[in-house]
Amino acid sequence: MEREIQKIKLQVTKCTKCELSETRNNSVPGKGNYKADVIFVGEAPGKNEDVNGEPFIGIAGKKLTMALESAGVTREEVYITNIVKCRPPKNRVPTTDERNTCQNYLEKEIEIIKPKIICILGNTAFNSLLNGNEITKFRGKIAKKNNQLYFLSVHPAATIYNQKLISVLKKDMRKLFKLTKELKNGKEIKIDIEYTS
Numbered sequence: 682m683e684r685e686i687q688k689i690k691l692q693v694t695k696c697t698k699c700e701l702s703e704t705r706n707n708s709v710p711g712k713g714n715y716k717a718d719v720i721f722v723g724e725a726p727g728k729n730e731d732v733n734g735e736p737f738i739g740i741a742g743k744k745l746t747m748a749l750e751s752a753g754v755t756r757e758e759v760y761i762t763n764i765v766k767c768r769p770p771k772n773r774v775p776t777t778d779e780r781n782t783c784q785n786y787l788e789k790e791i792e793i794i795k796p797k798i799i800c801i802l803g804n805t806a807f808n809s810l811l812n813g814n815e816i817t818k819f820r821g822k823i824a825k826k827n828n829q830l831y832f833l834s835v836h837p838a839a840t841i842y843n844q845k846l847i848s849v850l851k852k853d854m855r856k857l858f859k860l861t862k863e864l865k866n867g868k869e870i871k872i873d874i875e876y877t878s
């Protein structure tokens with residue numbers, strides 16, 4: 682399993698499949714526990730991530746770590762990745778083409794790790810994975826598509842400029858890990874949104 686994840690990391694590191702490879706400093710493969718119950722999926726690397734080649738290490742990353750800690754969870758217990766693995770110039774939202782070109786890496790990460798639940802962070806991941814919009818309306822909910830469970834939450838970057846969202850993110854993380862524990866104990870989970878295809 683570890684070898685398969687390492688293989689994807691290497692492919693991402695060398696990838697030139699879309700135009701983001703021309704402006705990045707480093708690709709940013711997913712990072713974390715390859716036996717994780719939860720995979721977090723954000724939008725794209727930012728400036729710090731691009732410089733260091735690691736996901737969620739800037740201010741947004743600190744917010745996520747803080748929210749995880751409030752749920753009694755460390756970064757080492759989870760796996761963190763993004764919809765696109767290279768930074769879009771000036772942190773613009775990745776285009777549909779870029780997302781589609783990069784999606785195979787995320788699909789492979791999910792296939793290898795087989796998480797109990799995928800935590801979607803923000804609108805871009807919501808839109809890319811479940812064709813959703815307006816994450817603030819749907820955050821805190823559980824969705825199911827093709828037998829995979831998803832938990833919806835806000836992007837940690839959104840909490841930087843909106844202080845109220847920090848408590849929202851923390852609340853969501855506490856709910857997410859309570860659910861994860863229940864799933865591990867075989868408890869039935871109430872699905873809020875069920876996708877038929």
Ligand code: SF4
Pocket residue numbers: 693696697698699700701702708765766767779782783
């Ligand atoms: S964003 Fe994805 S598809 Fe595009 S170059 Fe980076 S790794 Fe490759």
